[in-house]
Every structure is written in structure tokens, then in C-alpha cells.
Amino acid sequence: MAQKKSKSINISQFINVHKLCLDNELDVFNKEQIQKWREIKRPSINRVGLEIIGHFEHDDIDKNIIGFGTKESTLMNTIPREELENNLKKIFEYLPPLIICSSGVSENNKKLILKHANNTETPVVFVDTKLSFITTTVGIYIAENFAPEDFVHGSLVIINGVGVLIIGDSGVGKSEAVLELIQRGHMFVSDDSVIIKRIGNSFIGVSPEITKNILEARGLGLINIKSIYGEKSVKDKTNIDLVIELKKDENTNFDRLGNENYFYNVLNGKIKKILIPIKLGRNTASLIEVATSLYISKKDGVDAFQQIQERIKNEQ
Template sequence: MSSTKSKTINTKNFISVLNLCEDNLLEIINKNNIKNWRSIKRPSINRVGLEIIGHFEIDDLNKNIIGFGTRESNLMDSVDVDQLENNLKRIFKQKPPLVICSNGVNQKNKDLIFKWANEFETPVVFVDTKLSFITTTVGIYIAEHFAPEDFVHGSLVIINGIGVLIVGPSGIGKSEAVIELIQRGHMFVSDDSVIIKRIGNHFIGQSPKITKNILEARGLGLIDIKTIYGEKSIKDKTNIDLVIELKKDDQYNFDRLGNENYFYNILDGKIKKILIPVRLGRNTASLIEVATSLFISKNEGVDTFKEIQERIRND
């Protein structure tokens, strides 16, 4: 690795209905009736309560998943049958890519939804859960898919529940430190390359598919972490809570007291960063562990530098 800079990856602007359903174990009940599959183009699930009662602000339902839950079912029961048919026809005529009905939709209304979905070749999923659960689980999946992302040269591990991105110049010992961290019982996510996505103020890191579970160590070559250390040593993705940047000890004037704040800037946001000096004879993995523990303790309100200042004032 020759750089710690990120390389922007184009944000995905659609998602396949079939892929979404497969990944989330959703069964399309009218799959055989669909000839032309449409794509999901927006990271949200629309609830069509207003449309059910005939209030159409904009005919723009062809990009989002549409969700029917208890509230929508109750509204359907309150509308005149002919008017309801017309409103459902207008909803499905816009050809939404996917419709999900929760267990709060009664059978009569499911039959109506199914009728108009088939009329306009719209895939339908019936789930045995509340719509709020679907909007959370599937909503997170969609939000992550559409989230802006960057490609970063570095390694990603989980230390005591904290997602730690390790960056630094080529040859400084990132991969070697990661191997030792794994041997100490910490979890491996990615080596050399990390894909980072931003969802709100959260940053999620994962490995590119081609290098998933693989670590490259100088002199040893490619190591399959899952095969050697077992399933418990790996994780597909994690929130990135902390960035640790390794720097050669003789090339930087380090903060000796640990009271300076550093940040790693990415995707128009920032992540807390700690700088660690690296030199021959120092155990980098141990320093990374200690830095992570200090990060945790500061989050819990323990600040050694402030404590020393308080002791000086009270002396």
C-alpha cells in the first residue's frame, strides 16, 4: 500500500428488486406474472395513505418500494369501494418496482392489492411482520446500498467492540499488526482495501468482495483468515468508530500528552483519529490496543490529561 488517500467510488443509483428480495429473504408471490422487472431508484419505502383516500400530490411512485400496513388497510376499509378501486388503479398504474404488505393488511385488502399488482406487473411480497419492522430492516439495506462510498487503503479490525481503521504508508507494518491483533482474539474485517459508506453520521466499512477474509503479509503471501483462525475471527462489516494512523517516529512531531484532537476526513464527514509513532522494537499491535482502550475510556468520561491538570490545580 503506497497511500492512505481515499479513492471515490461512484454511488449506486438503483437496486434490483430480485437482489433485494433474495438478500432479505422476501418471497415474491406473483413472480411468474412479472415479465418486465423494474429497479428501485430511491432509498426509502413509501406509505401511500394519502393516495388511498385519493390525495395525489405528484404521480411519482415508480421509483420507491410501496408499503401497505395496518394504517393503510384501515384507510382502505374507510373508502368507498369504487373510489378505492380507482385510487389503487392510479397507484399501480405508476408501476412501482415492488409492493410489500405487512401482517396488518386484512385478506380482503390483500386480494385487492394483489389484483391491481398483477394488472400492472408489480411484484408483491406478503410478510408476517409489522411494516415498521420491514421499513427498518429493508430500509437500512436500501440506505446502505445507496449511500455514498469511498475506497480507502488501510486495514479494518474490531477491537473490544470498536471498529478501528488502521492507515499508514506502505511497509509500516499494518498487516503484521492486524495478524497479531487477530491472534489476541480481535476480529478481522479487511486488509489493504476498505470500502467505506456513510449513512447519516455513521461510517460503515467492509472488504471488497475479491479480498474478503484475505490478508497479505510480507514474506508469507496471502492468508485466509477464516480458514486459519475460524469463523469467530471475522466479520463482514462494522461501524468505523476510530481511525489509527501509523507514522514513522522520526518523521513527525508527536503530541506527548495526548490532549490534541485529530480527525480523519472522509465523505464530507470526520472520524476521530489517533496518531501512533512506529519504530523498530515497538509492538505496534499493543499500541493499537492501548489507543483503542484510551478512546473507549474517553468516551466514558475518563480523561487522564484533564485529571493531571486537576491535580496540578489542587496541589
């Protein structure tokens, strides 16, 4: 079951770890004025165009990052100074956790925003980029932190650009197969357990922090993949595109023709799944590679089963 819990992100943590894909970390311009860092409680960035002109229709300004961009700056220039001051005062009285001003905000309006921010000990960040870019990059980061999540027993690798979650009963050989896949040049994300987060219709897999970069192989113990195979052999997270389930059960009805549709259900959604029978003497890593290639091939419109069906029709 998905873990439902109330989440928040402390602004101090957010500032320290997030870089907006820029060359330098976010820097709070008025950090000396801040006595206590607030919490982000909603996974979005609010734009306050209505509030700038005096329409306060919601009371969640205290829960979201507030973004000021070109539109907001232009709107501020159309409002009489006294009215604008009153409206900005009301906005900041909600105590928003953070203000981000983009490159589209004029210097005069930045000074006005900073004035009210200092009066309410609200941190302000000035960035030299468009607000749409900030909204996208910050939005992804926040969405991942607030996304519903579940813990799954399995291993996660990236094979030819495809995020593959490998599941199966304990002792079926998941970790050994993953180790061989890494030796073949594929990328490692997590072993034994995977945190899955759902954002829209996408599923993102990450490793629990305590086992990050670590793989356990029977007879060998714990292996630090990054230190042995290099930084290019690991990745912090990946979209999960395909689930491969390794099965020992001889009574399982496996897909012989490749025309069955199996799915892995997680977080009220589903991911394409392929069942692979495990028998003595079979190379599991090779089978996983081939299964992933078949998945890619079908996405590209090449389906061997359909080709056989068409050939049968043509011969009739």
C-alpha cells in the same frame, strides 16, 4: 473523493439476498405474473396514505418500494369501493418496483392489492410482521446500498467492540499488526483496502468482495483468515469508530499528553484519529490495542490528561 454514481437495486437481487431478519427469505407471492423485475431507485420505503384517498402530489412511486400496513389497510376500509379501486389503479399504473404488505393488512385488502398488482405485473410480498419493523430493516439495507462511498487504503478490525481503521504508508506494517490482533482474538474485516459508506453521521466499513477474508502478510503471502482462525474471527462489515494512523516520520509532532484532537476526513465528515509513531522494537499491535482502550476510556469519561490538570489545580 467520494464516488458519485447513479445506483439502483434490481428487485430480483433484493429478494434473493435480503431476509428481513426473518427465518425465511422474502417470497414474491405472484412471481408467476412477473415478466421483468424492476429497479429500486430511491433509498426509502414509501407509504401511500395520501394516494389511497386520491391525493397524488408526487410522481416517484415508480422509484420506491411501497409499503402497506395497518394504517393503510384501515384507511382503505373508509373509502367507497369504486373510489378505492380507481385510486389503487392509479398507484399501480406508476409501476412501483415492489409492494410489501405487513401483518396489519386485512385479507380482503390483500386480495384487492394483489388484483391490481397482477394487472401491472408488480411483485407483491406478504410478511407476518409489522410495517415499522420492515421499514427499519429494509431501510438499513437499502440505505447502505445507496450511500455515498469511498475507497481507502488501509485495514479494518474490530477491537473490543470498536471498529478501528488502520492507515499509514505502504510498508509501515499495517497487515502484520492486524495479523497479530487477530491472533489475540480481535475480529478481522478487511486488509489493504476498505470501502467506506456514510449513512447520516455513521461510517460503515466493508471489504471489497475480491479480497474478502483475505490478508496479505509480507513473506507469507495471502492468508484466508476465516479458514485458518475460524468463522468467529471475521465480520463482513462494521461501524468505523476510530482511525489509527501509523507514522514512520520522525519529524511528525506526536501527541505526548493525549490532549490533541486529530480527525480523519472522509465523505464530507470526520472520524476521531490517533497518531502512533512506528519505531524498531515497538509492538505495533499492542500500541493499537492501548490506543483503542484509551478511546473507550475517554468515551466513558476517564481522561488521564484531565485528571493531571485537576491534580495540578488542587495543589495550587
